[in-house]
Amino acid sequence: MQALLTRLRAFLGAVLLLTTPLAGAQLSIEITGAGAPRMPIAVAPFPGEAALGAGITSIVRADLERSGLFRGLEVPPLSPAPTEASPVNYAEWRARLADALVLGSVAARPDGRYEVRFRLYDVVKQASLGGIAYTLSKEQVRATAHRIADFVYEKLTGEKGVFSTRIAYVVKRGNRFELQIADADGAGEETALVSFEPIISPAWSPDGRRLAYVSFENKKPVVYVHSLVDGKRNVVANFRGSNSAPAWSPDGAKLAVTLSREGGSQIFLINADGSSLRRLTSSAAIDTEPRFSGDGQWIYFTSDRGGTPQIYRMPAAGGEPQRVTFEGSYNVTPRLSPDGKTLAYITRNESKFQVALLDLSNRQVQIITDSDRDESPSFAPNGRMILLATVIGGRGVLSAVSSDGRVKQRLSLTAGDVREPAWGPFIE
């Protein structure tokens, strides 16, 4: 098993070298723990894919392996190279220990674009599980590879893949703060905002087109909504005092925010265009970090009304809060799983800050990280992984952990501190 892991890491390293020509700028991923058992899958190189530059099958394979649910098999050079149109020699693939197989091909089109075709096979049942043909330009290789990986993942696990989703995070380089957007694998990063003042708490709108965040560019925290399509920024909350902790309502129409305009830090509801302000909490405590439940019925939040910061919830229309966390003296940053069954949050465990999961049905609490300065957990939209910020060797890095705690990954940048991750929604 150890030898296998070592081989897998060496293989992944090679893949990353091939696919990350700008390694200085982008996040690279290291798998630091893997779940078991992982399904062995063979992704045979697609004849013709060399014309696309970035290796499309390498990206599919890396995506699947990163999930911790698959083990990519080495495929020796085959002659003739099989495609989705070839008859499948199941016995031969079985002999290579593959449970699943992806075959495909790439062809240049007369209009300068390319066509990628692929098919997925269940080698054990000796059956085709379907396939798709995509037309793409060279710029769309990564996006296409992620779509293929999503198809394979969904067919084999029964749940939607998140390889085509995007993540947002903040990088601090010297005295500059950059709000960046990248593919879920950390590649293809783009900068949405650069500032000399801090940026915190990015939150994706449910349609994935906008980010709400807090910027300190006016020497105090102000909440903005930023359109990723055209870069237009709107001030949502710039009241006297501090304005922070934006959270979208599931319909994307409203934001819950924390304001100090009436003294202290209290939670308010405001329309996404900054109109119609309404106060939701009424305490002498710090009430902050609001999050809507997926059904829009509840707002979970952090409050120290009981003497220590703990997580509470209240009806989204306002109303009497109920305490949710009881173990420990510091429980903050509530994040609900997409199915609403689990609450992730940060707990202080002696002097360590770690990610805890609370099963809301049986009240079981489990700490799922072994790092000690964790912040800002963020569920993947399929609920399978949690992205978080932590500190390794004095530097801010992103890390991801599966919601069963078994698979762990680290995403690090060669220069700069990375923090404040937010995993974006499924894009239809």
Place this chain on the structure above:
Amino acid sequence: MRLIIIATLAAAAVAAGCATTSEEQPPARVEERAAKPPAPVETKPVARVDLTSKPAAGSPLKDPNNILSRRSIYYDYDKFDIRDEFRPLVEAHAKYLRENPGAKMLIQGNADERGSREYNVGLGQRRSDSVKRALTILGAKENQIESVSLGEEKPVCAEHAEDCWAKNRRGDMLYGGEY
């Protein structure tokens, strides 16, 4: 230019002084002097320009010898009450705000890096609110002061140790034009 003029005037004054103290003048008669009251001696003061002491414009807010030039209040871990040692500072700023009703102040509260960034915005706010409350109790007007929080985002000290954290648990008082 101004310096040259002053230097010229000073030289002239020295020359005039020499002329009037000449010993060759005959002594004045005492009786005459007593009968006629002397004209008041006009000693026009020389305008002094001193370039060796930096703070200009005479603002007490910038004078390092004035308590008003101090702007930071430090806090204990997870606390927001103003320690006794900072009472005189808060009182001095309250007096300044009282005497200068046009003055505006921004108080930025800060927290150390441990824990949630947003909860730390809340802790910093609690600190700036406590300074604002103390200032208004001492007579400053509510609308002169805005209290905000920078959370853990603007540390003055970057080490991950208590020495540094203590410097970062801080409230800063800034006047209009300083931020």
